[in-house]
Amino acid sequence: MSENLSxxxxxxxxxxxxxxxxxxxxQLVYYQQALLDWNTRVNLTAITDSEEVLLKHFLDSxxxxxxxRAPDTRLLDIGSGAGFPGLPLKIVSPRWRVTLxxxxxxxxxxxxxxIEALGLDGVExxxxxxxxxxxxxxxxxxFDVVTARAVASLSSLLEYSAPxxxxxxxxxxxxxGELTEELALGKRAAIQLGTLLKSDxxxxxxxxxxxxxxxxxxxxxxxxxxxxxxxAAMAKKPLG
Ligand code: SAM
Numbered sequence: 034m035s036e037n038l039s040x041x042x043x044x045x046x047x048x049x050x051x052x053x054x055x056x057x058x059x060q061l062v063y064y065q066q067a068l069l070d071w072n073t074r075v076n077l078t079a080i081t082d083s084e085e086v087l088l089k090h091f092l093d094s095x096x097x098x099x100x101x102r103a104p105d106t107r108l109l110d111i112g113s114g115a116g117f118p119g120l121p122l123k124i125v126s127p128r129w130r131v132t133l134x135x136x137x138x139x140x141x142x143x144x145x146x147x148i149e150a151l152g153l154d155g156v157e158x159x160x161x162x163x164x165x166x167x168x169x170x171x172x173x174x175x176f177d178v179v180t181a182r183a184v185a186s187l188s189s190l191l192e193y194s195a196p197x198x199x200x201x202x203x204x205x206x207x208x209x210g211e212l213t214e215e216l217a218l219g220k221r222a223a224i225q226l227g228t229l230l231k232s233d234x235x236x237x238x239x240x241x242x243x244x245x246x247x248x249x250x251x252x253x254x255x256x257x258x259x260x261x262x263x264x265a266a267m268a269k270k271p272l273g
Pocket of ligand 1: 111112113114115116117118134135136137140161162163164181183184249
C-alpha cells in the first residue's frame with residue numbers, strides 16, 4: 034500500500050517519527066482519492082493534484098505533531114473544511130477524540146461520509162459556526178487542543194478558539210507568510226482571552242518549507258464568558 038504514497042510524503046512521515054500501520058496508510062489513500070473525486074462535484078479544495086493533497090493537506094495537517102504529542106487528547110478543529118487538519122490527525126492518532134466543526138453543509142456531508150467510509154470511532158463532524166457552538170456548555174472549556182487552519186486572522190481565530198480550550202490546554206494555529214502586524218494584534222487579543230503565546234515553531238517538512246509555522250498558545254485561565262462575541266460584533270471591532 035505504501036507504494037501509493039510519494040517518497041516526499043514518506044520522508045515527511047519519517048521526519049515526524051510516524052510509523053503508520055497498513056490500515057492507516059490505506060485510510061489516507063482512500064481519503065486522498067475520495068477528496069479528489071468529490072471535489073469534481075463539490076467545491077472542497079483548490080488543490081487538484083494527488084501529490085499536493087499528500088503534502089499540502091495531509092503532511093501539513095500532521096505537522097501539528099511537531100508541537101504536540103500525547104496518546105489521549107480531545108481535539109477541536111474549527112472550520113475544518115474537507116477535514117484539515119483534524120481528520121489526518123485522527124487517522125494517525127486513533128485514540129484521540131476529535132470534533133470537526135464546519136459552517137458549510139456540503140463540506141459536513143463530505144466529512145460524515147469520510148468518517149463512515151473510513152470506519153473511524155471517536156470523531157464527529159458538526160455543522161455550525163464556532164462563535165455559536167462555543168456558548169454550549171458541553172463544548173465550553175473542554176478541549177485539550179484547539180486548532181484551525183486557514184479560517185481567519187489570528188485575533189479572530191483566538192476569539193473562536195479560547196472559549197473551547199480547557200485551562201492548561203493548547204491552541205495550535207498553523208500560519209504562513211508575513212505576520213508581524215497580525216501577530217501583534219493577536220497577542221493583544223490573547224491577553225483579553227486568557228491566552229498566551231508559548232512557542233512559534235517553524236515547519237520544515239518536504240514540500241512545506243515555505244515559511245510555514247505553528248503558533249502555539251496556552252490557555253492560562255478560563256476565557257471570559259462574554260467571548261466569543263457574535264460574528265457581526267467580531268467583524269465590526271476585532272479584538273487587539
Ligand atoms: N481548515 C480547512 C483547510 O485548511 O483546508 C478549510 C479552510 S477553508 C479556507 C475555511 C473554512 O472555514 C470553510 O470551510 C468555512 O466554511 C469555515 N468557516 C469559516 N468561518 C467559520 C466559523 N465561524 N465557524 C465554522 N466554520 C467556519
